[in-house]
Amino acid sequence: MNTPPKRRTLAPEARRKAILDAALAVFSEKGFANARIEDIARRAGIGKGTVYLYFPDKESLFKSLISDALGPLLTAAHATLDEPDLDPRETLAIFFEMVKTEVLGTEKRDLVLLMAMEMRNFPEIAEFYHENIIRSGLALILGVLERAERRGALRSSKVLKAPQVIFAPALLSVIWDANFARFGDLDLDAAFGFYLDTLFKPAEGDTP
Amino acid sequence: MNTPPKRRTLAPEARRKAILDAALAVFSEKGFANARIEDIARRAGIGKGTVYLYFPDKESLFKSLISDALGPLLTAAHATLDEPDLDPRETLAIFFEMVKTEVLGTEKRDLVLLMAMEMRNFPEIAEFYHENIIRSGLALILGVLERAERRGALRSSKVLKAPQVIFAPALLSVIWDANFARFGDLDLDAAFGFYLDTLFKPAEGDTP
Amino acid sequence: MNTPPKRRTLAPEARRKAILDAALAVFSEKGFANARIEDIARRAGIGKGTVYLYFPDKESLFKSLISDALGPLLTAAHATLDEPDLDPRETLAIFFEMVKTEVLGTEKRDLVLLMAMEMRNFPEIAEFYHENIIRSGLALILGVLERAERRGALRSSKVLKAPQVIFAPALLSVIWDANFARFGDLDLDAAFGFYLDTLFKPAEGDTP
Amino acid sequence: MNTPPKRRTLAPEARRKAILDAALAVFSEKGFANARIEDIARRAGIGKGTVYLYFPDKESLFKSLISDALGPLLTAAHATLDEPDLDPRETLAIFFEMVKTEVLGTEKRDLVLLMAMEMRNFPEIAEFYHENIIRSGLALILGVLERAERRGALRSSKVLKAPQVIFAPALLSVIWDANFARFGDLDLDAAFGFYLDTLFKPAEGDTP
DNA sequence: AATGAATGAGGATTCATTCAT
DNA sequence: CATGAATGAATCCTCATTCAT
Known part of the structure; x- marks a missing residue:
């Protein structure tokens, strides 16, 4: 009954890059403390949890x-x-x-x-x-x-x-x-x- | 329902100055987002709430x-x-x-x-x-x-x-x-x- | 160097009455929880602390x-x-x-x-x-x-x-x-x- | 830097209903001002933060x-x-x-x-x-x-x-x-x- | 007696992080 | 692999209450 997870399974390196790009954008805009992981995830087009598959924190x-x-x-x-x-x-x-x-x-x-x-x-x-x-x-x-x-x-x-x-x-x-x-x-x-x-x-x- | 105060007044301008000094120190050390009002207060030698007597937020x-x-x-x-x-x-x-x-x-x-x-x-x-x-x-x-x-x-x-x-x-x-x-x-x-x-x-x- | 306390020393019963009147007004407007003692005091034309001379809490x-x-x-x-x-x-x-x-x-x-x-x-x-x-x-x-x-x-x-x-x-x-x-x-x-x-x-x- | 969750999801509408039920109970018992979100959450069997997933404030x-x-x-x-x-x-x-x-x-x-x-x-x-x-x-x-x-x-x-x-x-x-x-x-x-x-x-x- | 500066417990809210699906 | 619902520590801010002046 829930939306099924995206299975777009991008190449892991490309995905990692996408996250870093999004992170740069969001961190730049808000600073470290004010940047929300969820914003970065959304900007990278992925779910919040996925970020944690690539970076421990x-x-x-x-x-x-x-x-x-x-x-x-x-x-x-x-x-x-x-x-x-x-x-x-x-x-x-x-x-x-x-x-x-x-x-x-x-x-x-x-x-x-x-x-x-x-x-x-x-x-x-x-x-x-x-x-x-x-x-x-x-x-x-x-x-x-x-x-x-x-x-x-x-x-x-x-x-x-x-x-x-x-x-x-x-x-x-x-x-x-x-x-x-x-x-x-x-x-x-x-x-x-x-x-x-x-x-x-x-x-x-x-x-x- | 609450707890009593401890210290007593100080020249208001001196107090204000003390808070600003403490704030400069703490803000400088941690940045705005990571500075805790309580740290500033403690550094100024006063209670948390006192800061709010001098600055609205x-x-x-x-x-x-x-x-x-x-x-x-x-x-x-x-x-x-x-x-x-x-x-x-x-x-x-x-x-x-x-x-x-x-x-x-x-x-x-x-x-x-x-x-x-x-x-x-x-x-x-x-x-x-x-x-x-x-x-x-x-x-x-x-x-x-x-x-x-x-x-x-x-x-x-x-x-x-x-x-x-x-x-x-x-x-x-x-x-x-x-x-x-x-x-x-x-x-x-x-x-x-x-x-x-x-x-x-x-x-x-x-x-x- | 501080403002000296008012010494208007109203008759104690009149003072008590004034506080109760103010309290009725403020409590009525805001309800018990949202009424601030300071508001009541101000409305009664006295200082916050004075209220506590007439009522313990x-x-x-x-x-x-x-x-x-x-x-x-x-x-x-x-x-x-x-x-x-x-x-x-x-x-x-x-x-x-x-x-x-x-x-x-x-x-x-x-x-x-x-x-x-x-x-x-x-x-x-x-x-x-x-x-x-x-x-x-x-x-x-x-x-x-x-x-x-x-x-x-x-x-x-x-x-x-x-x-x-x-x-x-x-x-x-x-x-x-x-x-x-x-x-x-x-x-x-x-x-x-x-x-x-x-x-x-x-x-x-x-x-x- | 933080602590892990405990329980797992529930039908979203059911959860919303559970929160509203708990809220009715707690608000009724204490009035708006005296009701603590945490009480409502506890009564709904969920964590404090979860309430905020369903209602902004x-x-x-x-x-x-x-x-x-x-x-x-x-x-x-x-x-x-x-x-x-x-x-x-x-x-x-x-x-x-x-x-x-x-x-x-x-x-x-x-x-x-x-x-x-x-x-x-x-x-x-x-x-x-x-x-x-x-x-x-x-x-x-x-x-x-x-x-x-x-x-x-x-x-x-x-x-x-x-x-x-x-x-x-x-x-x-x-x-x-x-x-x-x-x-x-x-x-x-x-x-x-x-x-x-x-x-x-x-x-x-x-x-x- | 009267005052209001000072205090800190209490409660709303945010968000990094986990993990069942 | 990917997801996002769930969690609770952390922090801002309010205000009843005390007490030195």
């Missing part, structure tokens, strides 16, 4: 969401930045472009915000994130900057002591879009361009 | 926390930045210093984070914040930058199209400290110094 | 309200109904009139409703009410009716087995007014008149 | 209780009273019998009381009840009485101006049983019989 689902999206990001960054022969300005330009295309222009944008929001409540995530992304990302960036410094192309060597500022515009972008998009856009190209213009001395010497 | 408490700290901030910023005769680099240096002293070095640091995290769930706060802080703060900064541009002191005019980047290091600092402080500090002076060094051309012409 | 206040209004009622009824020489119809007419004037036309009307509403939660009140009002009131009425019966003036002796019906119109009036007054009045005179007309045979014989 | 549960029992009542009354050819006395006798069997003899008796008690706090219920039950019920009764009047069978035409009195004994019965049953019964048959005897003139002429 809400927290695991959240962490999987993070981890699953993090690996690829890192790999991509490595490939881009670990190019010792390239011009540093060029390298960073490519990196910014990659960040724009691969992160800020996709749903992963929300993931960044989500992490910034919830790392506090999930110290393991902060740890994992720092170990796997921040630390090596910073090392990569630092490599590029030091290369530039050695070539005398760096305008201010202070950035070597706070290489995190390189990520600042991207972070700003994420937060701005999440909260203030409706009041006006942030010109991301201008922001990145500004960084590239001021970070490095011009290739030649074109004094004013 | 959890949301109001949260909003008061924000509003109470916002006014002073804005006033201070105005006083600092609205100085048309000062050298732009100097002005910005003072501003950065002020941000460091008045915000990043105080508990208000957590407030910034808190807002960045919860504005999503409280659109009115985003609106209020944008109208009262962001918009005018941006205008002030833009004023300074344009003054520099008119004097030919700006290295890249692109920053005029994305003046928000000026705030990026401060935002980065807040998020870094909240989440990654245990893994290593962010050198804020270096970050601000880097900005000042690269943003403006040197007063005279030194080197190349 | 909410329940006592409620019970006092009932008892205080009940005694006089009973005394009055006795005086009216215990008149063996009077014509039964006349007696009942006087009684109805008294009920109309002394109860239904005053705030005590609400008291009746209140009791009907809360006796359930306060069995002692039901007991007290039955012992002191119902039982003797019923006895009085029965006396009148039996006198009429002995004179052959009663149209149907069945009323002797359910003398409570004599009170039914008054009860109906109270409930009607409380709930449906805004949709239209109940014609109380018609209701009482109908009772008098049909209960007793005409003094003489005026056949149709 | 306490108030809705209460209103559903009323509405669910009201429709049938009205339909029944219509069928009984809207019989223009029947003898008025006979019609009313049938109506009284129906009230006795269908309401006063069932748990709906408590519902009547409940409404009389709580309409004050739920004006919408009073409105709904008046519109759907009282108004049309009164119209039906009035029809019967006017028919009687046209036949010259009415002892006192005053009842036409206060037809609500016809319901008075039923209301009295409900309140009496709820509060004073333990002190002695109300003879309902005598009460209704008294009404029938006095309301109408005898069919023929049998001695004064």
Whole structure:
């Protein structure tokens, strides 16, 4: 007399992906605490209980969401930045472009915000994130900057002591879009361009 | 049918302040959703119900926390930045210093984070914040930058199209400290110094 | 630094009366459970704590309200109904009139409703009410009716087995007014008149 | 983070009915404000949360209780009273019998009381009840009485101006049983019989 | 005597999680 | 495998009651 369960038996990996996609959407919209498993399930087109066949609990689902999206990001960054022969300005330009295309222009944008929001409540995530992304990302960036410094192309060597500022515009972008998009856009190209213009001395010497 | 009280009154404004302090601490630590009123009360050294004598509900408490700290901030910023005769680099240096002293070095640091995290769930706060802080703060900064541009002191005019980047290091600092402080500090002076060094051309012409 | 307590020190009996009046109003409007002591205090023009100087708790206040209004009622009824020489119809007419004037036309009307509403939660009140009002009131009425019966003036002796019906119109009036007054009045005179007309045979014989 | 369920499903309509039954019992015993959802749940043999699967909140549960029992009542009354050819006395006798069997003899008796008690706090219920039950019920009764009047069978035409009195004994019965049953019964048959005897003139002429 | 700030028990409601179907 | 009905811990908020001033 009850509705029979759907037997759509999607490929398990596809199903897992669908859940993670739905989770990203719902977590992004509401934050971890306010996201209801049922909402995620509904959005994934499945029943509440099914989520638990793929993830043991809400927290695991959240962490999987993070981890699953993090690996690829890192790999991509490595490939881009670990190019010792390239011009540093060029390298960073490519990196910014990659960040724009691969992160800020996709749903992963929300993931960044989500992490910034919830790392506090999930110290393991902060740890994992720092170990796997921040630390090596910073090392990569630092490599590029030091290369530039050695070539005398760096305008201010202070950035070597706070290489995190390189990520600042991207972070700003994420937060701005999440909260203030409706009041006006942030010109991301201008922001990145500004960084590239001021970070490095011009290739030649074109004094004013 | 019920149980008796324990402690006795305190200056009402002091009490209100104590609650707001406790709220800042607890909200910062747990986020809005995970903060329990009882925790805030206990931290303020009072009973659960007392909180409700000062704030009608959890949301109001949260909003008061924000509003109470916002006014002073804005006033201070105005006083600092609205100085048309000062050298732009100097002005910005003072501003950065002020941000460091008045915000990043105080508990208000957590407030910034808190807002960045919860504005999503409280659109009115985003609106209020944008109208009262962001918009005018941006205008002030833009004023300074344009003054520099008119004097030919700006290295890249692109920053005029994305003046928000000026705030990026401060935002980065807040998020870094909240989440990654245990893994290593962010050198804020270096970050601000880097900005000042690269943003403006040197007063005279030194080197190349 | 706090507002000093009012020292209006009203005569204690007047103060007690004022509280009971306020209590009647508030209890009537909201029912026992939804009435707040603070509302009663405010309505009586005093502070919350003062109520507790006159009544040990909410329940006592409620019970006092009932008892205080009940005694006089009973005394009055006795005086009216215990008149063996009077014509039964006349007696009942006087009684109805008294009920109309002394109860239904005053705030005590609400008291009746209140009791009907809360006796359930306060069995002692039901007991007290039955012992002191119902039982003797019923006895009085029965006396009148039996006198009429002995004179052959009663149209149907069945009323002797359910003398409570004599009170039914008054009860109906109270409930009607409380709930449906805004949709239209109940014609109380018609209701009482109908009772008098049909209960007793005409003094003489005026056949149709 | 939480605890597991215990029991398993039941036909949804049966479950809903069980909750409403439990609610009637508990609301009747304690009144709306003093009834605890948990009590209702326990009485229905289910967990607290389950109640909320069937009714959005306490108030809705209460209103559903009323509405669910009201429709049938009205339909029944219509069928009984809207019989223009029947003898008025006979019609009313049938109506009284129906009230006795269908309401006063069932748990709906408590519902009547409940409404009389709580309409004050739920004006919408009073409105709904008046519109759907009282108004049309009164119209039906009035029809019967006017028919009687046209036949010259009415002892006192005053009842036409206060037809609500016809319901008075039923209301009295409900309140009496709820509060004073333990002190002695109300003879309902005598009460209704008294009404029938006095309301109408005898069919023929049998001695004064 | 009078006050009202302070208290915490009590109850409505939400939602992660389980498991019978 | 999939489902969603059922559960109860957890948390917000109210308000009777106390007692320092």
